[in-house]
Amino acid sequence: MKARTRIWAGAALALATAAAAWVIQPPIAPVQPPADTDFDSASIARGARVVAQGDCMVCHTAAGGAPYAGGLPLRTPFGTIYTTNITPDRDTGIGAWSLAAFTRALRHGVARDGHLLYPAFPYIHYTRMSTVDINDAYAYLMTRTPVTAKPPANDLLLPLRFRPLLAGWNLLYLRPGPVADDPRQTAEWNRGRYLVDGAGHCASCHSALGPIGGERSPAFSGGNVDGWDAPSLTTLLQAPKPWTREQLALYLRHGWSPEHGAAAGPMGPVAHSLSQVPEADTNAIATYIMSLQQPATHAVAPAPAATADAARVAQGATLFAGACAGCHGAAAPMMTAGGRPSLALSTAVNSDRPDNLIQIVLNGVPWSHAQQTTFMPPFSAALSDAQIASIAAYVRADIGKRPAWNNLEKRTADIRKENQQ
Ligand code: HEC
Ligand code: HEC
Ligand code: HEC
Structure with a gap:
């Protein structure tokens, strides 16, 4: 008993010391904002690529903002x-941050003045970035146009406003620093793993999160972000048309792939960022992701469950003919001209949850100058919750040939409400 108490006391002391070391982070002295000429132009150009790999702009730009x-x-x-x-x-940006302060933020989640940053900033992934990549990202960001802008104050649950608590979170989830290449794997696989786990931070959306926001293992088994499901990335061989590495590379690079459709919702900006990195990088990401696949199970799609509401499906068929079939009907010109995949192949239609189908109908797929053939108009103003529920019931039963989703109208209303918040 006594020995046990001593072990516990020792463990507690070790934890407290470790936590204290994390909590107390010294400020790093401010510097004069460096001049553009302080950086090598090759480093700035490489930095543009690193910043695109890391989607930094997606999070760090407000709607309509600089x-x-x-x-x-x-x-x-x-x-x-x-x-x-x-x-x-x-004053309001990172102009006074030295390279050391910037590096510490990415590797350890600590701001220049020493306060701990919230893990909504995915530093647990950026910590994997190489020193060269971090230096280049710094060169790129420090040569952008300075903008005076202060973000609004955070609105967090009371205990979480106390940032030192994050030290405990970091003890659990932050493993700082890059990971050595796996010598048994190819250079391309290692490059892919580096990009996926590091700058690409794919797991921050595609893994489930635990009660305090840490990523759960196994990684990539599917998560949820902004009311959208980010599907599992380890079951791509179990899709109605199993993904190939080439299709995956194309999807990441162009936000669209034949047989798998468009990158919608929060995946849209990710693909847009990846369109700016070299093709060798998107190929490497695809190679690594394909190496994580669980073997295909040749499950036959089950027959639609008897519970599908026949009246609803019939109403959905009529609505679909009017609102959707012009683009998604079997004989629609877009289907044949653009090589659009049948909705029967869509992950959104085959998923266990209706959320992404509802989101796509509400929000459409945004217009992109680079990818004009993937535009779908939003239907949030045109269709009621009941109408969207009927369309979803029809698409699921008649096109997907899958068991019915439950509570579609309530789910649509909830998602609509969440989107408006
Ligand atoms: C998923 C969204 C997201 C992405 C992607 C993202 N950030 Fe951030 N970042 C944040 C949030 C949120 C904060 C603020 C955290 C806080 O206040 O505690 C932040 C803070 C920072 C800070 C600290 C700034 C300060 O004034 O305290 C730096 C530096 C930073 N990010 C750099 C980057 C870089 C470089 C990239 C790309 C490699 C990037 N971020 C990508 C969400 C993101
Ligand atoms: C103006 C043409 C157009 C109309 C009308 C339209 N869509 Fe789309 N839809 C698209 C395009 C383009 C895409 C993106 C490319 C793709 O995935 O095939 C898309 C994508 C989708 C997807 C995602 C497919 C995937 O996994 O990538 C679903 C689901 C979908 N639409 C359902 C609907 C439903 C339901 C309606 C009717 C309420 C509808 N669409 C109306 C053009 C249209
Ligand atoms: C900001 C969150 C976010 C990040 C980061 C992200 N994804 Fe996604 N991803 C999503 C969402 C949401 C979807 C579902 C939307 C859709 O299917 O159109 C998705 C869809 C996908 C799909 C299609 C899966 C299917 O079954 O249809 C693939 C493949 C994918 N992501 C790969 C990646 C890779 C690789 C990375 C890292 C380079 C990544 N994602 C990073 C949110 C994200």
Whole structure:
């Protein structure tokens, strides 16, 4: 008993010491914002690529705001966090941050003045980035136009406003520093793993999160972000048309792939960022992701469950003919001209949950100058919750040939409400 108590006391002391070392982070002295000429142009160009791999702009730009000036609200189960200004403005951005301060933020989640940053900033992934990549990202960001902008104050649950608590979180989830290459694997696989686990931070959306927001293992088994399901990335061989490496590379690069359709919702901006990195990188990501696949189970799609509401399905068929078939009907010109995949192949239609189908109908697929053939108009104003529920019931039963989803109208109403918040 006594020995046990001593072990526990020892463990507690070790933890407290370790936590204290994390909590107390010294400020790093401010510097004069560096001049553009302080950086090598090759480093700035490489930095553009690193920043695209890391989607930095996606989070650090508010709707209609200046690039990298922050202010985008991120909704978490713990409240709303606003992204910060990472333009080189001296007072409101990171203009006074030295390379050492920037590196510490990415590797350890600590701001220049020493306060701990919230893990909504995916530093547990960015910590894997190489020193060269971090230096280049710094060169790129410090040569952007400085913008004076202060993000709104965060709106978090009371205990979480106390940032030192994050030290405990870091003890659980942060393993700082890059990981050595696996010598048994090819250079391309290692490059892919580096990009996926590091800058790409794919697991931050595609893994389930635990009660305090840490990523659960196994990684990539599917998560949820902004009311969208981010599907499992380890079951791509179990799709109605199993993904190939080439299709995956194409999807990441162009936001669209034959047989698998478009990257919608929060995946849209990710694919847009990846369209700016070299093809060798998207190929490497695809190679690594394909190496994680669980073997295909040749499950035959079960017959639609008897519980599908026949009246609803019939109403959905009529609505679909009017609102959707012009683009998604078997004989629609877009199907044949654009090589659009049948909705029967869509992950959104085959998923256990209706959320992504409802989201796609509500929001459409945004217009993109680079990818005009993937545009779908939003139907949130045109269709009621009941109508969307009917369309979803029809698509699921008659096109997907899958067991019915339950509570579709309620789910549609809830998602609509969440989207408006
Ligand atoms: C998923 C959204 C997200 C992405 C992607 C993201 N950030 Fe952030 N970042 C945040 C949030 C949120 C904060 C603020 C955290 C806080 O206030 O505790 C932040 C804070 C920072 C800070 C600290 C700034 C300060 O003033 O305290 C730096 C530096 C930073 N990010 C750099 C980057 C870089 C570089 C990238 C790309 C490699 C990036 N971020 C990508 C969400 C993101
Ligand atoms: C103006 C043409 C157009 C109309 C009308 C339209 N869509 Fe789409 N839809 C698209 C395009 C383009 C895409 C993106 C490319 C793709 O995935 O095939 C898309 C994608 C989708 C997807 C995602 C497919 C995937 O997994 O990538 C679903 C589900 C979907 N639409 C359902 C509907 C439903 C239901 C309606 C009617 C309420 C509808 N669409 C109306 C053009 C349209
Ligand atoms: C900001 C969150 C986010 C990040 C980061 C993210 N994804 Fe996604 N991803 C999603 C969401 C949401 C969907 C579902 C939307 C859709 O299917 O159109 C998705 C869909 C996908 C799909 C299609 C899966 C299917 O079955 O249809 C693939 C493949 C994919 N992501 C790969 C990746 C890879 C690889 C990375 C890292 C380079 C990544 N994602 C990073 C949110 C994200």
